[in-house]
Amino acid sequence: MAETEETDGEGLARPAYGSDVEMNVFDAVRSQSANPVQPVKLGKTDSFCFHCHKDVSCWNVCCHGADITLPPYDILRLVRFLHMTPAEFLEGYTVPAEHSESGMPVVKIKMGGENGEGPCPFMHEKDGCLAYEARPSACRYYPLGLISMKMKEAETKEDFHFIVREEHCRGHAEEKRQTVAEFRNEQDVEAYEQINRGWIDILMKLASWRSMGGVLGKEPTAQVRQMFFMVSTDIERFRRFVFESRFLETYKIPDEALELARKNDIVLLQLGFDWLKNVLFNEPTIEMHEQVLQAAIAKARTELSSS
Ligand code: SF4
Numbered sequence: 001m002a003e004t005e006e007t008d009g010e011g012l013a014r015p016a017y018g019s020d021v022e023m024n025v026f027d028a029v030r031s032q033s034a035n036p037v038q039p040v041k042l043g044k045t046d047s048f049c050f051h052c053h054k055d056v057s058c059w060n061v062c063c064h065g066a067d068i069t070l071p072p073y074d075i076l077r078l079v080r081f082l083h084m085t086p087a088e089f090l091e092g093y094t095v096p097a098e099h100s101e102s103g104m105p106v107v108k109i110k111m112g113g114e115n116g117e118g119p120c121p122f123m124h125e126k127d128g129c130l131a132y133e134a135r136p137s138a139c140r141y142y143p144l145g146l147i148s149m150k151m152k153e154a155e156t157k158e159d160f161h162f163i164v165r166e167e168h169c170r171g172h173a174e175e176k177r178q179t180v181a182e183f184r185n186e187q188d189v190e191a192y193e194q195i196n197r198g199w200i201d202i203l204m205k206l207a208s209w210r211s212m213g214g215v216l217g218k219e220p221t222a223q224v225r226q227m228f229f230m231v232s233t234d235i236e237r238f239r240r241f242v243f244e245s246r247f248l249e250t251y252k253i254p255d256e257a258l259e260l261a262r263k264n265d266i267v268l269l270q271l272g273f274d275w276l277k278n279v280l281f282n283e284p285t286i287e288m289h290e291q292v293l294q295a296a297i298a299k300a301r302t303e304l305s306s307s
């Protein structure tokens with residue numbers, strides 16, 4: 001159970017736990033306040049009162065100056081909804097940022113106003129979110145946050161939620177009571193969670209490595225950061241990288257998987273996560289061609305012996 005609260009460096013308060021747990025905090029908190037988290041663990045069958053609708057006095061307040069990091073699937077959905085290329089979307093609607101815990105490059109929605117305190121570009125005064133069908137996961141979860149936690153002794157991670165209670169949000173005073181499962185279903189978060197999970201695992205692993213001085217004791221290089229940014233933000237660029245560069249001369253991808261990745265952005269994204277896990281953590285998520293592998297081993301040996 002949560003004991004106290006700590007802040008994540010981006011102004012988001014997070015429940016603090018003992019050192020016997022590994023925890024992934026999904027950046028799903030669309031928060032404007034400094035310390036809004038209620039440190040109460042909610043499972044899927046727990047219930048809470050909340051209702052957001054056009055007649056609340058705070059309608060749209062939360063869509064100003066919001067801090068919304070966009071995971072890869074959120075970008076895919078918005079790009080499809082807006083009928084844009086990822087490059088056009090990144091240029092028009094996002095600002096580059098650094099994920100505070102891992103130091104990796106990410107993008108956030110570009111809020112209006114000179115200091116980013118203005119409205120979200122998708123906000124309409126009367127109608128609310130004009131991108132509702134493709135709204136980001138942070139907007140879907142609100143006012144819930146999601147934590148994936150694994151006790152050191154446990155085999156698997158356990159997910160649970162917590163409530164973000166910001167003073168300006170009057171939705172908490174509404175009488176609609178629902179379980180976490182009902183809310184999640186209504187907000188349609190399942191696909192976002194499943195598809196983005198590989199990416200969040202990478203960020204959290206990097207954050208954990210960073211606290212020990214970087215992957216294998218080193219900070220990721222500029223090239224690795226660029227690779228991460230490409231997979232995270234621009235599926236078209238990654239597609240060109242896989243099919244039009246020497247990627248397939250280096251990696252052995254089964255024909256069937258390759259055909260699926262060619263046709264399906266989500267499969268291609270998962271290939272991107274597998275590739276990053278291999279490059280960053282040496283995980284056996286993707287196979288190299290034998291001669292490339294032998295050459296890489298020989299190069300590593302030479303480097304080791306000369307250092
Ligand atoms: S994407 Fe939609 S719901 Fe999210 S902050 Fe912007 S207008 Fe609000």
Ligand code: SF4
Pocket residue numbers: 051052053056058059060061062063142168169170171172
């Ligand atoms: S009730 Fe909360 S989530 Fe809904 S518009 Fe108001 S501040 Fe935003």
